[in-house]
Amino acid sequence: MNIILVEEQEIHGGRVVLDDRRAVHIHKVLRATVGDRVRVGLVNGPMGSGTLTSVVTGRPPRVELTVELSEHPADRPEIDIILALPRPIMLRRILSQVAALGIGTLFVIQANRVEKSFWDSSLVEEHEYLEHLRHGLEQAVDTRLPHVRIFKKFKPFAEDFLPQVKGDYRFRILAHPYGTSTLAGYLEPGPGRILLAVGPEGGWVDFEVERFAAQGFRCCSIGERILKVDTAVVALHARISAIRELLGQSAK
C-alpha cells in the first residue's frame, strides 16, 4: 500500500478516521505515529498527504488524519481493455494489475472459449472487483479507478455496443497469436485512445475475430510465444505504452 485511498464521504472538515486495513497498514507496516505524514489520495480525486493526529492501538487500530489533497491525479490512461472473462484466480490478479498499470475502462465479456462456470464468480460483482482495482491503485500510487463494464453475452457486445463506442478509439487492437500485423506496424504518434481486446485461454474463435474485424479491429501478434492471459495483458499494455512513448518522441 503505497498510498492510503479515502472516499469523499469519509472526509469531514479535512479529517479522516480509519479503523480498517488502512489503519492497520499505517500503524503496523508504516509504524507511523502522531505527527507523521503519509501519502493519501481521494478515490477519483486529488492526491496529497495526511498528518496523523491520533492513533489508538487495538484490533483494529483507530487512526485519525488531517488530510491536505491538492495534487491533480495523473491524466486518464489512454488504453482501455476488452477481456474475455478468465478464471477467477486470474481475473483477481488482472484487476489489480491493470489498475496498477493504468487503464481507463475494462470491458469484461463472454467469449466462446470462456467456461460458463466463470460467470458464477463473485468477482464480477461490483463490491468485489472494486476491491481488487483499489489494491492496484494503492500499489501504483494512483487515485483514478478504472471503469468496469460487464457483458455476459458476446453478440450484443460486439454487434450493438461496439458500434456505438468504436468512434472513441483511434486504435483498435485484437490480440491474436496469428495476427499478421505488429503493434509497432499499427500504432502511430499523436493523440487518440486505444482499445485492446484480449481473448480467453485458447484464443478467440473465428466468428469472434470476424465480429471484431467488422468493427475496425486490427489483428496484432506479439510474436510466436503463446502467453497466459495475465502475462499477455501486462505484456501488451507495456508494449503499447513503450511504442506510443517512442513514437511520440520521434515525432517531435
Place this chain on the structure above:
Amino acid sequence: MNIILVEEQEIHGGRVVLDDRRAVHIHKVLRATVGDRVRVGLVNGPMGSGTLTSVVTGRPPRVELTVELSEHPADRPEIDIILALPRPIMLRRILSQVAALGIGTLFVIQANRVEKSFWDSSLVEEHEYLEHLRHGLEQAVDTRLPHVRIFKKFKPFAEDFLPQVKGDYRFRILAHPYGTSTLAGYLEPGPGRILLAVGPEGGWVDFEVERFAAQGFRCCSIGERILKVDTAVVALHARISAIRELLGQSAK
C-alpha cells in the same frame, strides 16, 4: 501445455513412453487417440511432433509416441534478468512467466530488502525451479530452458561475479522508480545482449544502486507508477522487447 517436452534420455529409438502429467494432458485434455499427432519438443533441443502409437487408460494413463524432432528451436533470447529474491509465491509465478517470455539466464540474488526467510523456500532448489521454468516453456511452445544462477550474498555477486560477466552485455539496466533514464533513451539498435536487474519490494538500497552503477548499469524508470515485482518483470521485458524491435526496424 501447448507442447509436450521430453528429455533426451526418455527417447529410445525414436519412441517415448509417458505416464505422468504429460500423459494425462495428452489423454484427458487433448483427448488424443492412436494415430493423432501432438506437438513435442526436446528440452534444450529441436521441436517437432509425436504420433500416438498406444494409449493405455488408467491413473495415470500410459501413452506411447513416435517422435520426429527436426525444427530448430528459437534463438537464445537476448535478455538476461537479475532478480532480488521475491517471496516464494511470486517467484513461482515469475519463473514460469520469464520462461514463457523468453530469457537466457535468471540470476536470483540477495538484496538488503529481501526477507531472510525467503531463502528457506524449496523454490531455490534446482528440481523445484526447473519444474516452473518448464511450465513456462510448455505454455509458450519453446524448448530452451533458461539458466538459473543463485547468489545468496549480494557483495560477492556485485563485486566479484558482475565484473567477470559485464562484458557480455551491451546494455545493463537497473530498474529503479527514481531512475533518470528511460529504456527508450538508453537502448539502441543492433546486436548485443541485455542484462536487466529488478529489485525487491521496496526497491534497491543506495549501496546496491552504487554497486550496480559501478558495473556500468544505467538506472532506468518506466514511469512514476510503482509496480509489484511480478508485474514489473513482465512489463520491463515487454517494453525492452518492443523498443528493441522498433529500433531494429527503423535502423534498417
